[in-house]
Structures are given as structure tokens and as C-alpha cells.
Amino acid sequence: MAIEVHNATKHFGSFTALDDVSVTVQDGALMALLGPSGSGKSTLLRIIAGLETLDTGRVEIGGEDQTDAPTRTRGVGFVFQHYAPFKHMTVYDNVAFGLTVRKTPKQDVRERVHELLGLVRLDGLAKRYPSQLSGGQLQRMALARALAPQPKVLLLDEPFGALDVQVRGELREWLRRLHEEIHVTTIFVTHDQEEAMDVAGQIVVMNAGKVEQTGSPRELYEHPNNEFVMSFIGPVNRLGDALLRPHDIQILSGAGDHYADAVEALVRRVVHLGFEVRVELTLPDGRDVWAQVTRETAHELELHEGQILAARLPAPRVFA
Amino acid sequence: MSSESVAIGRPGAPAAQRVEPPHAHAGTRESASGAVARRWGLRTLALGYLLLLLGAPVGMIFYRTFEHGLAPVWEAVTQPNAVHAFWLSVELVAIVVPLNTVFGISIALLIERGRFRGRALLGLLLDLPFAISPVVVGLALVLVYGRTGWFGDWLTSHGIQVIFSIPGMVLATAFVSLPFVARETIPVLHELGTDAEQAAATLGASAWQTFRRVTLPAIRWGVVYGVVLTTARALGEFGAVSIVSGRLEGQTQTLPLYVQDRFENFDTTGAYAAAVVLALLAFATLLGMNLLARRTQRDTVV
Amino acid sequence: MTPDGASHALERSAPHPRVPAWRPFGRGPSGRSLLGGRAGTALGGGLLGLYLSVLVLLPIAALLDSAASGGTGSFWRAVSSPEAVAALKLTLVVSAIVVVINALFGTLIAWVLVRDEFPGKGVVNALIDLPFALPTIVAGVVLLALYGKGGPTGIDITFTRAAVGLALLFVTLPFVVRSVQPVLIELDLSMEEAAGTLGAGRWTVFRRVVLPNLTPAILSGAALSFARALGEFGSVVLISGNLPFKTEVGSVYIFNQVENDNVSAAASVSVVLLVCALVVLAGMTLLSRRMSRHVL
Numbered sequence: 001m002a003i004e005v006h007n008a009t010k011h012f013g014s015f016t017a018l019d020d021v022s023v024t025v026q027d028g029a030l031m032a033l034l035g036p037s038g039s040g041k042s043t044l045l046r047i048i049a050g051l052e053t054l055d056t057g058r059v060e061i062g063g064e065d066q067t068d069a070p071t072r073t074r075g076v077g078f079v080f081q082h083y084a085p086f087k088h089m090t091v092y093d094n095v096a097f098g099l100t101v102r103k104t105p106k107q108d109v110r111e112r113v114h115e116l117l118g119l120v121r122l123d124g125l126a127k128r129y130p131s132q133l134s135g136g137q138l139q140r141m142a143l144a145r146a147l148a149p150q151p152k153v154l155l156l157d158e159p160f161g162a163l164d165v166q167v168r169g170e171l172r173e174w175l176r177r178l179h180e181e182i183h184v185t186t187i188f189v190t191h192d193q194e195e196a197m198d199v200a201g202q203i204v205v206m207n208a209g210k211v212e213q214t215g216s217p218r219e220l221y222e223h224p225n226n227e228f229v230m231s232f233i234g235p236v237n238r239l240g241d242a243l244l245r246p247h248d249i250q251i252l253s254g255a256g257d258h259y260a261d262a263v264e265a266l267v268r269r270v271v272h273l274g275f276e277v278r279v280e281l282t283l284p285d286g287r288d289v290w291a292q293v294t295r296e297t298a299h300e301l302e303l304h305e306g307q308i309l310a311a312r313l314p315a316p317r318v319f320a
Numbered sequence: 321m322s323s324e325s326v327a328i329g330r331p332g333a334p335a336a337q338r339v340e341p342p343h344a345h346a347g348t349r350e351s352a353s354g355a356v357a358r359r360w361g362l363r364t365l366a367l368g369y370l371l372l373l374l375g376a377p378v379g380m381i382f383y384r385t386f387e388h389g390l391a392p393v394w395e396a397v398t399q400p401n402a403v404h405a406f407w408l409s410v411e412l413v414a415i416v417v418p419l420n421t422v423f424g425i426s427i428a429l430l431i432e433r434g435r436f437r438g439r440a441l442l443g444l445l446l447d448l449p450f451a452i453s454p455v456v457v458g459l460a461l462v463l464v465y466g467r468t469g470w471f472g473d474w475l476t477s478h479g480i481q482v483i484f485s486i487p488g489m490v491l492a493t494a495f496v497s498l499p500f501v502a503r504e505t506i507p508v509l510h511e512l513g514t515d516a517e518q519a520a521a522t523l524g525a526s527a528w529q530t531f532r533r534v535t536l537p538a539i540r541w542g543v544v545y546g547v548v549l550t551t552a553r554a555l556g557e558f559g560a561v562s563i564v565s566g567r568l569e570g571q572t573q574t575l576p577l578y579v580q581d582r583f584e585n586f587d588t589t590g591a592y593a594a595a596v597v598l599a600l601l602a603f604a605t606l607l608g609m610n611l612l613a614r615r616t617q618r619d620t621v622v
Numbered sequence: 623m624t625p626d627g628a629s630h631a632l633e634r635s636a637p638h639p640r641v642p643a644w645r646p647f648g649r650g651p652s653g654r655s656l657l658g659g660r661a662g663t664a665l666g667g668g669l670l671g672l673y674l675s676v677l678v679l680l681p682i683a684a685l686l687d688s689a690a691s692g693g694t695g696s697f698w699r700a701v702s703s704p705e706a707v708a709a710l711k712l713t714l715v716v717s718a719i720v721v722v723i724n725a726l727f728g729t730l731i732a733w734v735l736v737r738d739e740f741p742g743k744g745v746v747n748a749l750i751d752l753p754f755a756l757p758t759i760v761a762g763v764v765l766l767a768l769y770g771k772g773g774p775t776g777i778d779i780t781f782t783r784a785a786v787g788l789a790l791l792f793v794t795l796p797f798v799v800r801s802v803q804p805v806l807i808e809l810d811l812s813m814e815e816a817a818g819t820l821g822a823g824r825w826t827v828f829r830r831v832v833l834p835n836l837t838p839a840i841l842s843g844a845a846l847s848f849a850r851a852l853g854e855f856g857s858v859v860l861i862s863g864n865l866p867f868k869t870e871v872g873s874v875y876i877f878n879q880v881e882n883d884n885v886s887a888a889a890s891v892s893v894v895l896l897v898c899a900l901v902v903l904a905g906m907t908l909l910s911r912r913m914s915r916h917v918l
Contacts, residue, residue, distance in 0.1 A: 051518050071521040078522035084515035088537040097533070098523035149524055358824070359738060366734040367746070369727050373792055374752060377768040384767050423673055426666060436667075448678060450846075451899045453853025455873040456892040459880050460681030463688050463889065470684055495677050549754075556757025558856035559873065563880055576759045576856070583763060583860055595763045602755035609755075610748050 001062030001152045001185055002027045003048060008057035010043055017043040019209040021057075025153075025187060025202070030179045032200035033189045036232070039206040041189045042081075045155050048187070049076045062152055077146030077184075079156040083138045085130035091117070091141050092126040098149035116144040119178070136167040143175075147182070156188035160195060172199050193233050197221070205229050227319040237289040242316030249291035250312040251279060253301050262310040270303045279303060281311060289313075381599065385592040396593035401570050405578035406597070411486075412561075412574065413554045416493045420550050424501025425543060429535075431502070432509040433517075449498045457495050458563025461488060484566035489574070492560035497553040504546030508539045545612045552605040556598065685896075688889035700890035708867045709875035710894060716783065716871070717851035720790040724847045725840050728798025735799070736806040753795050758856025761792050766861055781863030786871060789857040794847040801843035802836055809835055838914035845906030849899040 003025040010018040018040045025031050033041040046052040048059055050071035059067050066074050086094050095116055099109045117123050120140035130138060139159065146154060159175070160168040176199050179186055190196050196203050197217035205212040205220065205228075213225040217233075224230035227243060236243045252262055264284050271278040277298040279291045291311065293303075301309065385393055396402065427446060431439055449457070464470045465482035475482060482488045516538065520530040536543075558576040565572040573581065575594055582590035689697055700706065735747050753761060765788055771778045779785040809832065817827045855873040862869040864878070872895050879888035 049522055051521070071518070072524045072526060074522075075524075076522055078519065080515050080519055082515060084519040086516055086519070086534055097520065097525070101520075101523065101525040101529050101533075145519075145523065355824075362730065363734050363738050363740060366727070366731045370731065370746065370749075373788075373795065374749065377764045377792075378752065378756075380768040380774070381764045419673075423670065426670055430667065430670060434667075445674065445678065448682070451849050451853075451903060452896060453855060453873045453876070453892070455855045455877050455880075456685065456853065456896060457681070459876060459885070459888055459892055460685040462880070463684035463885065464680050468885075470680070491677060495681070498677065552755045556755075556760070556856075558757060558759045559877070562855075563877065576757045579757075579759050579763060580860065583766075591763055592767065595760045598757050598760045599764070602752065602757070602760070605755040606748055606751055609751065 002060075003153055003185060003187065004058075004060040005044065005048065006058040006060075008044065008047060008059070009055045010040075010047065010052065011055055016209050018047070018057075021206075021209070021211055023204055023211060023214070025185055027062075027185055028183045029202055030176070030186045030200050031188075031202045031204065032196035033187060033204050033206060034191070034193060034196040034232070035206035035212075036191055038208075040209040041191075041204075041206045042157055044206070045157055045187060045189050048153070049078050049155055050074050051078075075149075075152040077149070077151030077154045079139075079142045079146050079154075079159050081158040081161055083130075083142040083162075085138055085141065087130050089129075090126065091122060091128050091130070091133070094130065094141055095144045095148050097145060102149065112148060113144075116148055119147075119181075120144040134167075135163050136171060139163065139171060143178075147184075151184065154184050154186040156186070158189055158191070160190070160192075168195075175199060197233070203233075205232060207232075224317075230317065230319070235292070239287060239289065239316060242318050244289075244314055244316040246278075246290050246292040248314040249281075249289065250314075251291055251293055251297065251301060251303075252310040252312060254310060259310050259312065262312045265309060265311040267303060267305055267307040267309065269305060270298065272298075277303070283311075378599065381592060381595060385589075385596045392589055393593045393596070396587075396590045397597060399590065401573065402575075402578060402590065402594055404570050405573045405575045405594070408573065409555055409575040412489055412493050413551055415490050416497060416554045417547060417550050419490075420494055420497055421501050421543065421547055423498070424503075424546055424550075425505055425536075425539075428502045428505035428509055429531075432506055433514070446499050446502055449496055454492075454496055454557065454559030455563060457560040458492055461491050461495070461560070461564050465491070483564050484568070484572060486572070488564035489561050489572065492564045493554045493557050496557050496560055497550045500549040500553065501543060501546035504542045504549070505539055508542035509535075512538050541612055541615055545609065548605055548608045548612065552602065555601060685889050685892055688886050689893045691886055696886065697890045697893075700887035701894050703887070705866050705870070706875060706887070706891050709870045709872050710891065712783065712786070712870070713852055713872040713895070714898070716787050716790060717848055720787055720794060720851050721844045721848045723791060724794055724798045725844050728795070728843060729802050729836060729840055732799045732802035732806055736803060750796050750799050753793050758793060758854070759860070761857040762789060762860040765789060765792060765857070770861070780861055781865060781869055783869055785861045785863075786858055786869055789861050790851045790854055793854055793857050794850050797847040797850070798840060798843035801839045801846075805836055805839040834913075838910040841906050841910040841913070845903050845910070848902050848906075852895055852899050852902075 003023075005021060005023045008018050008021045010016075021040065021044060023044070033044060035041045043052060047054055048061070050059075050066070050069060054067060057067070058065060061074060061076070086097065089097070092113055095113045096109050099112060104112075113126070114123075117126055120143055122137060122140055122144065125133065125137065130141070133141065143156075143159075156175075160171055163171065172195060175188075188199070197220075201216065202214065203217055203220055204214045207228050212232075213220060213229045215223075220229060220233050224233065230236060230243050231238075235246050237246055237249070250262075251265075252259060265281040267279060268282055268288070269280040271280070272295075275295055277293050277295055279293060279298070281289050281291060283289065289311075293301075397406075427442070431443055431446075452460075462469060462483055465475065465488060466472055467476065467483070469483075480487075482491070512535070516534050517530050520534045525533065556576055557574075558580070561574055562577060562580075565574070565577065567573055567577050567581070569581065575598060579591050579594045579598070582588075582594060689700075692700075701710075731750070735743065735750075756764070765785075766780065767773065768775065769777055769779045769785070769788065771780055779788065813831055813835075814827050817831045822830065853873055854871070855877065858871055859874060859877075862871065862874070864870050864874045866875075870878075872891060876888045876891050876895070879885070879891070
């Protein structure tokens, strides 16, 4: 179901967590709320779930006004940052919780729980306790638990934040596939732009309690509305007021005066990062920039420290 | 008040936590024999103090109670007044402990989970019984519920007797044992955090279901520990009950009051026997406390 | 004054025991109240308020009212009567001595229980709490069995001020031990080792490294001991003989005034005792908190 938030404002004491925020999530979408810490993204998620109350504004889920509805009647599945497992219950009982509080018949509960445990690949672990699970397993249990009562929308608060890098990558992939399978409207909060771009179809970029821009990963990357979005999504070089992407800097063989549209640059340092090579340059006016080139390019140009070569800078973006 | 100053180990816990091999400490430069002598000196001093203050007197009362065999002891504790006092104490415990348990859990929830002004004040108020002499508690209750107290006329005209009868003793016992459950529950609730409760709400659980199925199981050992302390305190309360009960033999005399009565009437056998019954209950409490401490420790480690 | 339970309220797995388990002044958790809506909270709050009022607030108010009923003159007469002054003075002096002994031996016992190893340590550790579990009247009887008339030691301390002190030492034993013990357990040994590598001797290490870290805990344990000692009744009543001007402590004096229907005098002295306890608790708590801030 679609989620709409209109003009949401929320203060914690003198701190403004949300400042007149409006967001629309289409039915069946997989959306990321992306922003640095303190940007209000988690608060927005908790407001949709009813875990926080709005100062002013409105929340609609599936076209119904839910602004003052208690959490338990909103039909949201919520996955907490640290999973919030019920530590005194087995994995089975954790997943069954949302069904048993609704007095679902035992047989139905059993079927549904086993179906979900299969879906999250925890089949054999039903009788374990949360303390006996790894981080990734806990994460999947939390997801199964949230999905059990067939929520209208699924909300995930920094779902991969507490996992180590490798597990995080697997789970991202898996979450995307899961969403394709069950197609429930999903919002997840993250501060990791790569994660947001990897998983989500739509991204809402937030900063200081406001929405900076909403769009697909590609739109945000190629057409950022402002400096914040451009520098938050992807790497940038900063030349005064102007911003440019490191991979847009073209490095050419030979000295700068061979090309009309290029400048001379001194290679200060070459960093090999596998496929990508990072070249730190000093321009004739003394400013430092860095460029991203492929391994092949670096090899062809025989890049090394102290080298003088030509660099073609793209037209930089300047935001008002 | 005392709330801030409390950071005290649970029985059983410290010994289990860290076992230091002797001589593992600071890089001292003195000889090993000096260290051993010092260690023995400190140990002897500490244990000697405990023996003189605690061990010997408690051992002595058991010895003196049973020195003439079991028969006189049995006779003493089966005296009608002794039996009545025992059951009266049990009755008080049976009334007060459930009351204070419900109260303690509720107030702990209110202080840890509530959002209202005056939570700080509530915390201080809750601690008040720890700063008041039991005698003063008794006096204060008499001043409200006694014949000449604030509500004296009203109570008399409605034929309700509070002071010198069970209700007054319940009030006195409840007052002095009021904070235990809350004080044991609050830190556990604090540590538990609200995540699991919020998760339950998102899964559709009502407030009562959340409490019953998520919060209570998580805090249960803290609560039980508080209940054990409440029971011990309620069973042993003397000063406050002494004032509000009127100490009527065979009527409002609890077991601790009975001990005093026997002692002052030079019936040391009766006094010792009753005291030993109470002491055994105290040992049972200690045992319970230690088992629970170990239990909670295991729970938090797992 | 029976702060028994206070001593057990600890934060079970807190990394540092000097951080109080209970922070009544802290901000509440954010988010919706999970207590069951506004109406439920109001109803529950009302019931709790009623219970607290009937049990605690009204009686305290009545106590203050009674103490003030005759005006300041009568209050002053009540608390400055020679017998009352003698009782209060004895209570304060003996409590102060008891607290000092407690601080010394409590710290020593905690040290031995944490840093020493000997057979039966677990049992000794468990028995430290016995004075909290034992009814106070039984504590008095127990002490009389050994140190009273006809005891096996030949000593008879009944009806002496020493007896009052002994009873108070017995019932307040656990406070300092139980507040110092966890701090000592958490104390970083490497600090002492560092001092050792810097050339400090054992005593210097203790005095300049260990003791400053223990002081806040010793102070808070001592404050609780003092509050408890000021109000103690059950353990003292049999052993002291309650001789006016000699062994009669404050709580016993109040008790006797109540028995003699001299209620407003009893209330007046009660208020003095209560204020003393609160001042000491608040003062020691503040001091201990200030010190622990530096030590942390």
C-alpha cells in the first residue's frame, strides 16, 4: 500500500528532527531514506510506524489517515536496528508472536511460521534462542517476525548497520530479491549511499530534518538538485564553489599544452585500489584534485609520482 | 537520597566473578614472605571481625537454643501464642507482599517508561521509607489512622479499627517494605530498553499483551528478587508494627513481637526458639537471594 | 531508617558500578507511552498515587502537622528537653563512631573478599547479607546470647553504650562492604601495576591509587549506614536497657513518648531525626558523586 506523509514536523526539545517533510511512497515500492545521522530519517520511519507522534502533519497508509492511530493497529512490519529480539523466546515463538497476539489458530500459526522460516532460510533453527544466533541470522529472524502478520508496509531501520561487511552484501542482495517476491511496500533507513543505491528503486535524501531530493539512484547521481545531494551521493572534488566527479576528470598522455582544452597537472600520488586507481593531482594554480581511472588507463599512461601530464576537466557544477 | 548512592553487589556475585591468583597484583618490590604475612594479617583481621560480630553470636543462639535437646524447643514453638504469632506474621506477609509487588512493578514502569513531570519526585518519594525510622513510621500512621488521628473520628463512626488491629499492621509493614520490588525492577527495566516493547507493538500486541509476554518475562528475576527482600523485611518488621499493633498477646502479636515479649518475661527458651525460627527463615532468604543472583547473572551472560 | 534494600538495588551488568543504576532525573524514553494509552496511564497513576498517599504521604504530613501543632515554642521545648537532647546526642555520636568503624572494616572485608582466596570464601560472602535478612529483634537477641549476662564469654555488655554500638555495627555491616565490593572488582589492576612500575610501594599504591577510587563507594555505603543507624530500633531495644540519659537512643525515646501518649513531642523528635537522616544522605551522595566524577 502507498504511504504518504504530509508536512511532518517533529521537535525533541529544542532540536528539530523533522521540518515540514512530505514524502510519498508508491504501492509496492522499495524506497530508501538516506541521510547522515541526525538528518531525521529514523524519526520519519518511526513516525510512519506510530512509534513517535507528530507535532504537526499527517500520515496516510493505503489512503487511510493513520496520524493518531496506535502502532499496533497500523499494520506495519518494523525491523529494528538492533533487531529487538524477544530474548526469552525461541526463534519460532519470536516469529509466531504477531500471530498469537491475534489469537490465530495454532495450526495456521505453525504453517505460517514454517513458511516464513523457509523464506528467510532459518528452517533448522526454530528451537534456538536469539542468543544462539549470529547477527545475520538475527536479522533474518527479525524480518520473518515482522512479515508474519502480513503487514501492509515493511519498515526497516538501518537493517544492515550492525553486520559485518560480507554479511551485509549478501543480505542486501537477498532483501532486494525478497521484495521482488512479496512486493510489500518497503522503506528502509540507511546512512550508506552505496547501500541505498544498490537496494532501493527510489531514494529520499534527507538532511537536517528536510528532504533534499527524491529520485531513482541514477537521477540523484546524474542530476543532483544541490551541493548536499551531489556530495552525499558519490565522490566529489571541490574547486571553490564548483564540484566535479573524480571519474569525469580525463587524464591524457603527454603534457598539458598538447591539448587546447586541458590543463597541466602534476601527479602527487598514485593509489592502486584494485580495478580502480586513484590519482592525486596538483593543478597549475596549486589546487589539489583527485581523479578516478581504471587499471588499464593507469597502466597505459604509466602513471607514477612526479609525472607531469594533461588533465581534461569537465564543466564543473555550481549550485546556487 | 539513597537512590544515587547505591551500587552494591549482589550476594554471591563478586566471588564468582574474578578469581585472582595470589601474588598476581601490582608490581611491588617487597619480598614474597612480606606479602604473604600481609595477606594473612588482613585476612585474619577481616574474618576475625566477622566472626566476633556475626558468626559467633549467630552460632551461639543456635547452640543455646538446642543445648537441652529438641524437646523444650518444640514445646516452646508450639505454644498457642507462638503459633498464633507465627501465623499472624505469615498472614501479614501474604497480604503485604502481593500488594507491594503489584505496586512496585507498576511504579517501576511508571518511572522508567512514563513521560510526565514529577518522575524525579516520585523516585525520591519511593526512597523515603529507607530514611525513616520504623518507630517514626508507626507514629506517623497512628497520627492519621489512630483514634485521635486525622481520620480517627470518621473511622470510629464507621466502625473501622485500623490501629491496634490487622489493617494498621498491614499499613506499617507495607510502608517499610514498599521500595524493594520497585528498586530491584527499575534497573532491570532500564537495561532492558524499549526496543522489544516497541517491536511487540508493531506486531499488533496490546499494552497488556506486551507487558505480559515481553516485559514481565524479561524482568522476572529482578521482580522475584525484590519479592524475596520484601518478604524478609515484612516478616521481620518490628518497630513500626510494635507501635501500631498494641502488642496484644494472642491477637496482634507477630513473631518478632513475640520474641521480645518472651525475652522481657525472662522466658529465654521461648525467645530463643522463636528467634531461631526467624533466623532459619532469614537463612532461607539468603539462600534464595544467592540462587537468584546466580540465575540473573547467567541470564545476562547468555 | 532502614535502607536495607537500597543496598541490593544494583545495576546487574553495568560496566561501572559507580554509575548509579537508577537515574530518577534522567530523561524519559522517547516515543509513545507503552503503558496503554492516556486513559490507562491516568487510571494506573491515580491508583498508585492513592496507595502512596494512604501509605506514605498522609502519615508524613500528619507527622509534620503534629510536630508543628503547638507552634515553634512547643516544638523547641520538645526537642530541647534534657532527655530528648541526651537521646539525640547519643544516637548521633554512636552512629558516627559506628560509621567510622564500618568504613574501615567494611573496606577491609570487601578487599579480602575480592583480592584474597581462601576456602569458604563464597559462604562468607553470602553471610555478609545476613544482617539484612535477619529481623532486627533477632539481631538483638543473637548479640545478647553471646555478649549478654550469663553468656559463655563472661562479658556482659547489656545496658551499656557499647552494647548500642555493637547492635548498630551488626545491623549496618553490609552497607560499606556491598558498596565497595563491586568497585574493587571493576578496578583496573593495570593501574596498580602501572604505579608499581613507577616505583611505588604497596602502601603508596593503596593510598594514592586504590583508595581514591574507592572513596565514593565508601562514602555512599557510610551514608546509608548512618541513616540506618540513626533510626534503628529493634536490635537496640533489648540490649541497651533503654536507660534515659545513658543508653536511650532517639528511636527508643520516641517510642516511649508514644507509649506515654506524648505524641506531639514524639513527632517533634521524629522530625529532627528524619531531617538528620535526609541531610546526611543528601550530603554524602552529593560528595560521593562529585568525587566519582573526578575519578571517572
